[in-house]
Amino acid sequence: MKCSYCEWRCELREDSLGICRMYSLDHGKIQERFPNRWSYSVSRVESLPFYHAHPGSRSLTIGTSGCNFSCRYCSNAHIALHDPDTLSEHTYTMTPEELVGMGQKLNCHNIVFNVNEPTVSLPALVKLKEVADRAGLPMGCLTNAYGTMESTELLASIFDFINIGLKGFTSRFYREFIGVKNIGPILRNIRRLAVLRHVEVTTPVIQNVNDGQLDVIAEFLADINPEIPWHIFRLLPEYEMKSAEYPNIERIGHALESARKKLRYVYFHNFVGSEWVNTACPQCGMEVIERLSLGCGGDKLDDFRCLGNQCPRCGYEIKIHGQYVPPLKERRVSA
């Protein structure tokens, strides 16, 4: 039987698995191999990154195992690319109620699936969504958007805010560095998800590999909606590309000037001290949201100046999904 969760459309048999190794054929039905096996942690929503969804909020970040991509530079290879069978020690068996309860105990405002690819665990996520809804916790995710049309609709029914990794803009790039044949389904799904849900897009930049594709990606996104926030990630290659050159910050920062003419919210981060993490009002230029880029320590909201969702100077409506969460009070410690 063909698996219909992602565009690999793997042939599942009773004795063989698909690319992600997360679904199996059991008595003629496709089943999850490890339902309700979760990892969880806590993070600021800006670190994930979402810059325009629930600003300042705390997220219960969750994941399972397995991935349908095999990115040569994967920074989570120790989780995403290992045989899910061997990762059981990294995950907890938790019912949806227990996982949502953990989010509430840890004072989280939302749940974000971000460790691996949600398409490999959709049935469990459907059940989690029901419980999270009852608890008033919105759900978001990071996805590579390689789902089938059916599972993309399912994904959109689960997640209110979605950050899509658009890793390049040619099928050749996707074949060579990601291990999938065709970029077509990804572009199709970005268009569809941007209609259905709050979408942000992240593009990891690899020096001399995909840095020449930034302009055309900006054009593609602007054609869908110029208000889509776009995160350019300075990729620190891991896994098979650990020795690759670090992307040149000045050069990419300069190259993005052209993208800013097409898109209203363009960010460049994943390096400590980035100057490209603040939101300027597209109409009057006032910096309405300031953030700190703490590198691998994640990003952090530093100052939120909007009134509601509006620029306090000119009233322009800044694209923000959900509510701003003010910071906790400061505490000081002296040794």
Place this chain on the structure above:
Amino acid sequence: MSLAIVDAREWQNLLDLRTGKKVQDENPRTLMLRDILKRHPYPGDVDILSNRWVTDTALDLIDAYEPEFACVFYSHQYFAGRYTPMSEEQRKAMIENVFEEVERFTEKSRFAPVIVGSGDLVPLSGEIDLGKMDGIAISSHWSARYVGLHGASSRDLDRVASHPAIEKIVRREEWIDLFPGASYQADRIPEYLLVARAGWGFVTTGTPMRKALRVPGANFEIPLATSLGKAATITGIRSLIHANLGRKKIALIIVEGVGMRDFPMPHTPCDNSVGWYYYEPADAQYLTMSTGTHQVFAYPSGYLYQDELDAKRDYPFSGYFLDIPRDALVSEFPGKSIAVGNHSMFVHVIFGADICLECFARNLYNQGCLGVIHRFK
């Protein structure tokens, strides 16, 4: 104002360390530090060249600033030892390598060394899964032995009491009483501290996602090697250094992840414990060395650190540290001082040196380097 130079390889930014805001400073000595950082890109925590980076960078900074005190952290063997699979021969070679670096540093700098091993690592015996408690079990800052339990139910307490790998369950008051005179904020200390048996670790909220292979062992004592004298306890290292500071150039050299078992040089034992409690190689141990008083509660094991990380706060580039200690080892020393190391923010926070150069890595992801100028003399 303390300045922070972030160096993300081929790109630098100058910030106010306290606020994280961009600043300008054209002081020639600031430019000199920027150049040193440019010359020494960080190879990464688990790269074998990581400790060589420490020696090279420290020697370069000594040439440029001519300090009378240097603190040097060597941490590669701690990170690689915890997470990188290796044979016993490879592990021994790694320890030999760090001491070659220590020797190279002391020979070339001609500083009188005070060498401290922060404690041995031992193979992981097993993990205690606390992922599904009624309350919250928090592991903070890579601790293997200690976990804080908040809002525990009686079912939770029964469960941990019956776990064969949990050595002790310590009530908050009992923990505080173990350290009379130590300053603390009671509401930051977990209601219960769970103590694992040596060799065991916890899996719970805050545990690193990477699978540990080794964890800090039962390091009730740690090795101290110096010709300057003896320190019977970890709190005595400060006065040992102070007794000699100003008379000769001194280097406090911390070799992380090496303890009494593996330390290859002649040494004396230094008490690293109070009662059942012993320090792991982390903030509490180094703050205690630096201040000469027990700092077990400055960032108590198992506290709800997420609340503090999310708060509006100072020192955003200093990890979970909320402040720079005022009574650190050399913060009041009139001579010049430096600190260099590959255990990220510990270097600029703990010892109060004038100038600090460190890697900027978190969870083994290498983002470059950080230089901090607390003051020029």
